[in-house]
Amino acid sequence: MTIPNSNKIYPRSNDYQIVYLKNVITKPNIEVGEYTIYNDFYDDPRDFEKNNVLYQYPINNDKLVIGRFCSIACRAKFLMTSGNHTLRSLSTYTFSIFGEEWNEALKPTDAWDNKGDIVIGNDVWIGYESIIMSGVKIGDGAIIGTRAVVTKDVPPYAIVGGVPAKVIKKRFSDNIISKLLAIKWWNWPEEKIKMNIENIQLRNINNLK
Template identity: 70%
Template sequence: MDPEKIYPRTNDHETVYLKSVVKDPNILVGNFTIYNDFVHDPRQFEKNNVLYHYPINHDKLVIGKFCSIACGAKFLFTSANHTQRSLSTYPFPIFFEEWGLDVQNITSAWDNKGDIIIGNDVWIGYEAVILSGVTIGDGAVIGARTVVTRDVPPYTVVGGVPAKPIRERFSAGTISAMLKIKWWDWPEEKIKQHISDIQAGRIERLQSFGERE
């Protein structure tokens, strides 16, 4: 297994290991996270899917390990948020030359919402939109074309515009156990040994392994 390679499957150039194609130092991606795009070149994720992400804001997109991101998912950052503190939403500071304004005040054109943080083992559906300042917990599922405006708890399925909780994937006890186990942080060979337990939902096997470690 090599999480540094670009294409995880032979003859499939629509799916990439995202960490291998992202160059922006303000986009941080964990091992084995995949992005699939059947419309555009998935290697252009940084250009086509991470929008309004300007260096002047210093905000980050952080994506954990083993996430699955579907075609067309978008991450919208601060500069998409025209300020609502002004009496006008028009971005005068961006056009500082036109209006004789101080270039140092350019970021006052928008309201800074902050970083986007995606946990581990998160599934983001087709053409979902994640807005700046949002944190999505481990194991969450974001439905197709959902617009996420607020934080999503771990192991919660959300959908709609704006996103609303649909259900929790597991019982409270199982969710608590999974957040303690953190299988995505295990060594690769140990994950490989326990893939069948993960797929079959044998959480007691994962718990016993964690205790032995």
């Protein structure tokens, strides 16, 4: 494990397809937790902000928030507010952002329906080429299937897939899910996590210390 808050970009020596995402983010409206990784075997994974976070214009003040220990697969996309042309109008054309052409009194923010931030919990696995839409909240421990299009909130520890994405099943029983959400192992200090990695991997929830 890397030391939290370090500037290490690549988790593994001589592997330049995977990055610790937090350490390549520069924009203040994208927040990423420790140890979250992004893999890209087409493009430079350091270009996540440019290639994967789409339509995030500063005027809307929307945020992408990603928790700790998430795994984000190649070409997963996050479609922010400015990808949602307004449905309140009689036209979906964005007149108000072209004020110099049409009416400078129009407010640019009226061009879109702002559904809010995208918030990803901790220990979430986001599959290859999946798409997360504006305003969606994904709970801790959830799995987003390959090429799923997520338009609605996802419960903790749910597996979702399809277009639009729907819950396929829960990863664990309600009892185990409740315990995991109470334990919140992802917030533990590094040394405590190291001591419990075997219990986490072998599903020994009652042995977590």
